Amino acid sequence: MAAAKQRVGVAGGGQLGALLVSAGERLGIEVHVLDLAPRAPAREHAARFVQGSWEDPAALAELADGVDVVTIERDDVSVAGLAALVDSGVRVEPSPAALRVIQDKLAQREHHAARGLPLPRFAACDEPSAAALAEFGFPLVQKARRGGYDGQGVLLPPEPGIEPLQAPSLLEEMVPIARELTVLVARDRSGGHAVYPVCEVDVREQRLDLLTQPARLEPALAAAAQELALAALEGLPGAGIAAVELFLTEAGQLLINEVSLRTHNSGHVTLDANETDQFEQHLRAVAGLPLGSVRPTAPAAALANIVGSGSERGPAEWSGLEVAESEPGVTLHRYAKAEVWPGRKMGHLTVCGEDIEEVRARARAVQERVRVAAARQQEAE
Numbered sequence: 078m079a080a081a082k083q084r085v086g087v088a089g090g091g092q093l094g095a096l097l098v099s100a101g102e103r104l105g106i107e108v109h110v111l112d113l114a115p116r117a118p119a120r121e122h123a124a125r126f127v128q129g130s131w132e133d134p135a136a137l138a139e140l141a142d143g144v145d146v147v148t149i150e151r152d153d154v155s156v157a158g159l160a161a162l163v164d165s166g167v168r169v170e171p172s173p174a175a176l177r178v179i180q181d182k183l184a185q186r187e188h189h190a191a192r193g194l195p196l197p198r199f200a201a202c203d204e205p206s207a208a209a210l211a212e213f214g215f216p217l218v219q220k221a222r223r224g225g226y227d228g229q230g231v232l233l234p235p236e237p238g239i240e241p242l243q244a245p246s247l248l249e250e251m252v253p254i255a256r257e258l259t260v261l262v263a264r265d266r267s268g269g270h271a272v273y274p275v276c277e278v279d280v281r282e283q284r285l286d287l288l289t290q291p292a293r294l295e296p297a298l299a300a301a302a303q304e305l306a307l308a309a310l311e312g313l314p315g316a317g318i319a320a321v322e323l324f325l326t327e328a329g330q331l332l333i334n335e336v337s338l339r340t341h342n343s344g345h346v347t348l349d350a351n352e353t354d355q356f357e358q359h360l361r362a363v364a365g366l367p368l369g370s371v372r373p374t375a376p377a378a379a380l381a382n383i384v385g386s387g388s389e390r391g392p393a394e395w396s397g398l399e400v401a402e403s404e405p406g407v408t409l410h411r412y413a414k415a416e417v418w419p420g421r422k423m424g425h426l427t428v429c430g431e432d433i434e435e436v437r438a439r440a441r442a443v444q445e446r447v448r449v450a451a452a453r454q455q456e457a458e
Contacts, residue, residue, distance in 0.1 A: 082107050083364045084124070086140040088131040088159075089150035092412045092422070093340045093356075094119030096348075097150060100356035106364060111140040118413040134158030141167045148317055148363045149339050152180060153224065170266070170363040171315020171338040178313060179338055182247045183222045194308055195332045197324070198250040205241035209248075210234060216251035231283055253327040257334070258292055259320055259343040260306035263358045266316045266365050271358070272306065273351065273371045275299045276343060278322075282420070287444075288380040289437055290346050290373065294325075302331055309333050316362040318355050320344060342382075342422070347371075349408045349427040350378035375429035379436040381444035383409075383424040390418035391451030400446040406430055407443055423449045 083106045087094050090112030098119050101108035107124035110117070111131055120126045125143075129136025131151065137158040141147050146168040147159070159173040178184045186199045202209050202219070210217060215237055221230035221244040232242050233251070257280060261273035277292035278285055292299060306321035313319075313336065320341035322334040344355035353361075353369025361368055385393075393415060401409040411424040426443055428436045 083146075084109060084144040085360060085364060086111065086144035086147040087119070087150050088137060088140060088147065088154045090114070090117035090119035090123070090126070091150065092118050092414070093150040095122070095413055096356045097340065097360060098122045100354070100360050104357060104360055104366075106360050107144075108360070109140060109144050111136055116415070121413070131155065132158070134161055137162060138165075141165075146170055146363050148359070149176070152176070152337060152339065156180065170317050171313070171319075175313040175315050175338055179336060181222050182220050182335070183245075185336060186247060186249075188312065189309060189333050192308070192311065194305070195330060197252050197332055200248045202246045202248045205243060205246050207238055207241065210239075210241055211237055213248045214250075218249045218251050220247045220249065221245070222247055233283075252324060252332065254324050255327045255329075256292065256294075256325040258294075258302055258323040258325055258331075259288075259341070260303055260323065261341065261344045261347070261355060261371075262306055262310060262319045262321065263355075263362055263368050263371070264310070264316050264319065265362050265368050269368065270307065271368045271371045272303045273344075273347065273355075274373060275302045276346065278343060284382070284384075284420075285342050286382055287437065287440060288343055288346055289433055290350055290378045290380075291433070293433060298325075298329075298331075305331050305333065309336055313338065316365075318344060318359040318362070345410070345425050346378055346380040346427055348410065350374055350429055376431050377433040377436045378427060378429045379433075379440035380425055380427050381440040382422060383411075383426065383444065383447055383449060385417040385419050385421040385423055385450060386448055387450035388419055389451040390416065393417035393423060393449050394452040395447070395449045397447040401426055401443050404428075404439065404443055406436075407439070409447065417449055417451055 086109045090110040095118040098108045109125040110119045110123040111127045113130045131154040156173045156177045219232040257278040263271045274291040276290045279287040320337045324332040347354040352372045409426045428440045430436045
């Protein structure tokens with residue numbers, strides 16, 4: 078008799094959820110999805126779709142009914158709801174206690190500081206004001222403690238006197254950054270792990286724009302970044318993919334930026350550049366299967382995000398697709414998003430090759446030619 082399929086419930090049905098569903102189909106794992114949007118990208122191919130909020134404990138309980146394990150594809154899932162599932166005997170990965178730390182940027186900082194890990198200087202700011210920012214000292218970064226994504230909830234004051242964000246915040250020293258790095262770590266249910274190569278991130282408007290694997294680092298420094306990523310995850314239990322963002326300062330010091338306990342935008346490069354992509358790896362980990370190989374499939378890879386252009390919101394229309402399709406070694410991924418608006422992540426492209434500088438340049442060149450905007454704006458561009 079054939080073994081019953083494993084069933085994984087995913088809180089969140091955006092593009093990451095859609096890619097988890099696809100990975101589940103390859104692995105023979107049923108992926109059940111919870112999302113508030115009736116046309117969520119993950120809905121079409123999910124084994125079961127529950128329409129509801131990931132912040133609603135009742136909706137989480139409905140998702141958990143009939144699955145073997147519940148996991149997340151976003152950071153803001155109700156910790157209380159997940160904890161209630163654990164109390165009722167449902168396996169949840171990562172642990173709700175770890176997610177509680179991750180959801181609060183100040184709690185993250187304090188967690189790492191208590192373990193003596195390297196961080197930018199920081200302080201809590203419960204009632205932000207120009208005076209409070211001045212007292213901390215410029216230059217600084219203000220981050221809302223909760224929420225915020227792709228630069229939202231983050232303020233980079235260019236000079237004293239700017240109006241601060243009006244939310245309980247984390248103030249952080251703006252360190253001189255030579256490179257931004259990210260390390261993807263897969264952790265299984267028994268405590269084992271696999272660490273992907275360190276990636277280098279180019280940021281535009283406070284979001285990932287271009288990523289290269291491997292990062293342009295000396296081997297010893299890359300190994301140190303991987304070790305720091307593992308140290309950053311200590312005390313944050315849970316199986317699955319975790320992404321650890323790091324700063325490399327101009328003085329050559331590695332500092333922890335942020336940690337996510339889920340599949341991550343920076344891990345999209347693994348779809349084309351590693352033997353096991355982050356989505357399959359995450360499902361393997363939470364389902365109790367052996368982790369796959371993280372070995373690169375090419376000496377160098379670059380990923381470029383494709384975001385909505387123009388100035389209006391509307392049905393998505395693409396142009397320049399023939400450029401990506403005609404370029405050898407280029408793979409274009411268009412996300413299942415029917416509507417576009419300025420800055421919305423609509424896809425990405427990956428270039429694999431032999432030389433890191435070559436793939437970076439080619440990814441940039443194709444990125445500049447591929448466009449997506451509201452249909453009536455394409456002619457204007």
